[in-house]
Amino acid sequence: MRTPLSSGLAAASMGFLLLGLALRSWQVLLLALSPMIVLALGSLAPPPKPHLVAVRSLSRDRTDAGRQVDVELLVRNEGSSLDLVEIADVLPREFEVIRGTNHAVVSLEAEGTLRLAYTIRSPVKGDFVLGPVRARSFDPLALGAQDVVLDLRSPLVVAPAMEDLRRAQLQPRRTRPWFGQVPSRRIGPGTEFWGIREYVAGDEVRRINWKASARLEQLFTNEYEGERSGDVVIVVDARRESSIGTEADNPVEHAVRAALGIADRVLAAKNRVGLIVHRQVIDWVPLAFGRKQLYRILDHLVHVKPGGEWRFSHVGLVLSRFFPRGCLIVLITPLLDREALTAVVGLTARGYDIAIVSPSALAIERRMRADSEEDRMAYRILAMERANRVAQLRRVAQVVDWDPATPLALALRRMTAWPRRA
Amino acid sequence: MASSRLMSPTLRWTPIAVLALLESWVAWDLLAVPDRRWITALALPFVANLAFLLLSRGAHRRWARWCGLLALGTTYVVSHAFALGVQVLPALVFVSLLIAQVELRILAERFAPLFLTTITSAQQRQIGSALLRALIRLTIASFLAVVIPLLAADLATAGVVPVTTIPTAFLLSAGLVAVVLIIALLPSLESNPE
Numbered sequence: 001m002r003t004p005l006s007s008g009l010a011a012a013s014m015g016f017l018l019l020g021l022a023l024r025s026w027q028v029l030l031l032a033l034s035p036m037i038v039l040a041l042g043s044l045a046p047p048p049k050p051h052l053v054a055v056r057s058l059s060r061d062r063t064d065a066g067r068q069v070d071v072e073l074l075v076r077n078e079g080s081s082l083d084l085v086e087i088a089d090v091l092p093r094e095f096e097v098i099r100g101t102n103h104a105v106v107s108l109e110a111e112g113t114l115r116l117a118y119t120i121r122s123p124v125k126g127d128f129v130l131g132p133v134r135a136r137s138f139d140p141l142a143l144g145a146q147d148v149v150l151d152l153r154s155p156l157v158v159a160p161a162m163e164d165l166r167r168a169q170l171q172p173r174r175t176r177p178w179f180g181q182v183p184s185r186r187i188g189p190g191t192e193f194w195g196i197r198e199y200v201a202g203d204e205v206r207r208i209n210w211k212a213s214a215r216l217e218q219l220f221t222n223e224y225e226g227e228r229s230g231d232v233v234i235v236v237d238a239r240r241e242s243s244i245g246t247e248a249d250n251p252v253e254h255a256v257r258a259a260l261g262i263a264d265r266v267l268a269a270k271n272r273v274g275l276i277v278h279r280q281v282i283d284w285v286p287l288a289f290g291r292k293q294l295y296r297i298l299d300h301l302v303h304v305k306p307g308g309e310w311r312f313s314h315v316g317l318v319l320s321r322f323f324p325r326g327c328l329i330v331l332i333t334p335l336l337d338r339e340a341l342t343a344v345v346g347l348t349a350r351g352y353d354i355a356i357v358s359p360s361a362l363a364i365e366r367r368m369r370a371d372s373e374e375d376r377m378a379y380r381i382l383a384m385e386r387a388n389r390v391a392q393l394r395r396v397a398q399v400v401d402w403d404p405a406t407p408l409a410l411a412l413r414r415m416t417a418w419p420r421r422a
Numbered sequence: 423m424a425s426s427r428l429m430s431p432t433l434r435w436t437p438i439a440v441l442a443l444l445e446s447w448v449a450w451d452l453l454a455v456p457d458r459r460w461i462t463a464l465a466l467p468f469v470a471n472l473a474f475l476l477l478s479r480g481a482h483r484r485w486a487r488w489c490g491l492l493a494l495g496t497t498y499v500v501s502h503a504f505a506l507g508v509q510v511l512p513a514l515v516f517v518s519l520l521i522a523q524v525e526l527r528i529l530a531e532r533f534a535p536l537f538l539t540t541i542t543s544a545q546q547r548q549i550g551s552a553l554l555r556a557l558i559r560l561t562i563a564s565f566l567a568v569v570i571p572l573l574a575a576d577l578a579t580a581g582v583v584p585v586t587t588i589p590t591a592f593l594l595s596a597g598l599v600a601v602v603l604i605i606a607l608l609p610s611l612e613s614n615p616e
Contacts, residue, residue, distance in 0.1 A: 005524060008488070012495070012517075017598060019503065026578070027508035028499070033571040034517040036598075041563045084552055086532065101539040105532050107552040114548065140559035142528050 006042065006143040009035040042143035049146045050137045051079030056089070056130065056154050065125045065161045065257075068098055073116040073133065077108040084138040087114060092128045094247065095120045123248040125160040125256060125302055129153045159298055160253070163261030168412040170265050172230030172328035173353050180229025180270040188226020196220045229271045231287050231327035234259045234297075235315055236304065238279040242334050243306030245364040251334035252306045254359040254404040258332050261408060262357075263297045274323055275300055280307035282318055287327075312343040316350070325351045331397075334361040335389055344397055354397035357411075362386055363403040429550075430537040437527040441475070444519055448498050451506060460505045467493045467500070495520060510575055511568075518567040525560050529553065 013035040020029030052075050059070035073089050089102040100118030108114060122128065131153035137146045175184040187194055196209050199219030212220040236259050238252045245251070263273050267290065274287040275297050285296050319329065329347060333340055335358045344354050362382050369375050386401075393399045402411040452468060455461050474490030477483060498516055502508045533553050541549070 004484075004488075005528065008524070009521065014598065016499075017594075019499065023503055025503065025508060026575075027510050027513065028503055030510060030571045030575055031499075031508075031513055031517050032598075033574060034514055034567040035521060037567045037570050038521055038563050041559075041566065084556055097539065099540050101536060101541050101545070104536060104541075104545060104549055105552055106548045107555055115544070117542065140556060141525060141563055142556075 001145050009039050042139050042141040047137040047139045047144050047146045048080045050135045050148045054133045054150045054152050062157045064159050068119050068121050070119050075114045077112050081110050082108040082137050086136045088134045094122045094124050122158045125158050128156045160257045160260050163408045165261045165265040165409050168409050172232050174326040175228035175230045178229045181227055182230050184226045184228040186226045187223045190224040190227040192225040194223045194225045231272045232266045233274040233323050233327050234330045235276045237333035238304050238306050239308050240306050244361040251359040251361045255332040256301045256304050258408050267294050312339045328353045331356045348396045356397050356399045359402050359404045430534045433530040433534040437530050440523040455505045464501050467497045514568045514571055518564045522564045
C-alpha cells in the first residue's frame with residue numbers, strides 16, 4: 001500500500017517537470033529529480049508482509065473495576081527481516097494503560113522477538129476482549145506499508161467495584177422460616193433475650209434462669225427472640241433514560257455497584273437475594289442463598305448496559321409472578337420519572353416492603369457542567385423537583401438520596417431503620 | 423530514563439524547527455525580490471501557507487498541513503522561477519529539506535508517544551535503534567536527493583549525457599509516467615493502526 005507521502009512526492013516531481021518544460025528552465029526541471037530519488041530509494045526496499053506470531057498472557061482473567069491487570073505480549077517474527085514495524089495490541093476503549101506501552105515501532109530481524117509488557121485498568125465493569133494485534137511494516141522512508149492483523153483475543157471480565165457496606169443495617173423486616181440473623185419477633189433460637197417461662201422437661205439446662213428460679217422457688221427457662229432469614233429482591237433500573245453522565249460516572253454504573261454491595265451484605269447475613277435488571281430486556285435471578293448466588297448476581301451485573309424503553313410498571317409484573325410477597329424490594333433507580341412513584345405505591349399496596357436507593361443523576365450532571373448563574377438556577381429548580389419526588393416517596397418507602405461521589409455506606413448509615421416499619 | 427524523557431520533546435520539536443527554518447528562508451527570499459508587484463503577489467501564497475499551518479496545528483487537520491506545505495513550496499518556486507532566478511544548489515537543498523521535514527514529522531508522530539510512556543530499557547533500546555535506522559536512511563536519502571541532481575547537471579553541462587535529444591525526452595517522460603501510474607494504482611493507506 002502506498003502512503004500519502006509517496007503520492008505527494010510523485011505529484012511534486014510531475015509539477016516540477018511540467019513547470020520546467022513550460023518555462024524551458026533546466027534548473028526547475030532538475031528539481032523534479034529530488035522527489036524522484038526519494039521515491040526510488042523508498043521503492044528499492046518495499047516493505048515485506050509481516051509473518052508474525054503473538055502470544056498474550058494476562059495476570060488474571062477476572063478483575064474488579066479500577067484494579068490493575070498486567071499484560072505481556074510476545075511477538076515473534078517468523079518471516080523475513082522487518083526494517084520498521086509498528087505493532088499495536090488493540091485494547092477496548094474503556095481501558096487505560098497505566099505502565100508500559102501496548103504500542104511500539106521497532107526493527108525485527110528474522111526470528112527476532114518483541115516483548116510488550118504493560119499494565120491496564122478499566123474504570124468501568126464489563127465483559128471485554130483484548131486484541132487483535134495489528135502490525136504495519138514500513139519501508140525505510142515510510143512510502144509504502146503492509147498491514148497484518150493477528151487474530152489473538154483474550155477475554156477479560158471486569159466486575160464492578162464492591163462497596164463496603166459491613167456497617168450498614170440492611171435486613172428485611174419480614175422473615176421466613178429459615179434460620180438467619182434477622183430478629184423475627186417470634187420465640188425461637190437466637191441470642192436476644194425475649195422472656196421467661198416455666199421450666200418444661202427437656203429444656204436445656206444452660207437456658208434455665210437461675211436467678212428467677214431462686215427468687216420464685218420454681219424453675220424458669222429463658223426464651224429468646226428467634227433469628228431467621230428474609231428475602232430481598234434488588235431491582236436495578238438500567239433503562240436508557242437512566243444513563244446520564246460519562247461512561248464511568250453515570251447512575252447505571254453506580255446502581256450496579258450499589259446492587260453488588262447490597263447483595264453481598266444481605267447474602268452474608270444469611271438471607272435470600274434475588275435480582276431484577278430493568279434494561280433492554282427485563283431479566284432476573286431467582287431468590288437463593290449463599291456465595292454461589294453472589295456470583296450468579298455478579299455475572300448478571302457485569303453485562304448490564306443502559307438500554308430499553310420499558311415502563312417502570314413492568315417490574316411489578318415480574319415481581320408478582322416470580323417472587324414471593326412480603327419480601328423487601330431494594331429499588332435502585334435515579335428516579336428520573338414520576339412513574340416510579342405510581343409503581344412504588346402499587347407495589348406497597350401488594351404487600352412488598354420497598355426501600356429505594358437513588359443515585360442522583362442531578363449531582364452527576366452538576367459536576368459535569370460549568371458553574372454559571374443559569375446552571376445554578378437550573379440546578380436549584382431540578383433539585384426542588386427531586387426533593388419533592390423523594391418526599392412523596394418517603395410516605396410509602398424508605399428512600400436514600402445518594403450522591404454517587406460519596407460512599408454508599410455513608411448514605412445508608414443516615415437511615416434509622418431498614419426499611420422503615422410500616 | 424532521562425534520555426528517554428528528552429527524546430520525546432526533541433522528536434516533536436525537530437520538524438517544527440525545520441519548518442521554521444524553511445519559512446524564514448522563504449520570507450528572506452521574498453524580501454530580496456526587487457519588484458513590489460511580485461512581493462504583493464507572492465505574499466498571498468506565503469500568508470496562505472502560514473494560515474494553513476496554523477490551522478493544521480490548531481484543528482489537527484491533515485489537509486491543512488498539506489495545503490500549507492504546498493503553498494510554501496509554490497511561493498519559493500514561483501519567486502525563484504519568475505523573479506529571483508533559480509540557483510541549483512540552494513533550490514535542491516530547499517526541496518530536500520521540505521521532503522525531510524515531512525519525513526521527520528511522520529517519524530515524530532510515530533516515535534514521540536512511545537518515549538512518553540514508561541517503557542523498559544530493553545524496549546527503549548529496541549525502539550531507539552529502529553529510530554536511529556530510520557534517521558540514517560532519511561539522511562542518506564536527503565543527501566542523495568541533493569547530490570544526484572547536481573551530478574546529473576554537471577554531466578549534462580559537461581556534455582557527457584545528451585539531454586536535449588528526443589529519445590532522452592521520451593525516456594524521461596515514460597519513466598515519470600510509469601512511476602506516477604504505479605503509485606496511482608497502488609492501494610492507498612488511510613489510517614494508522616489503533
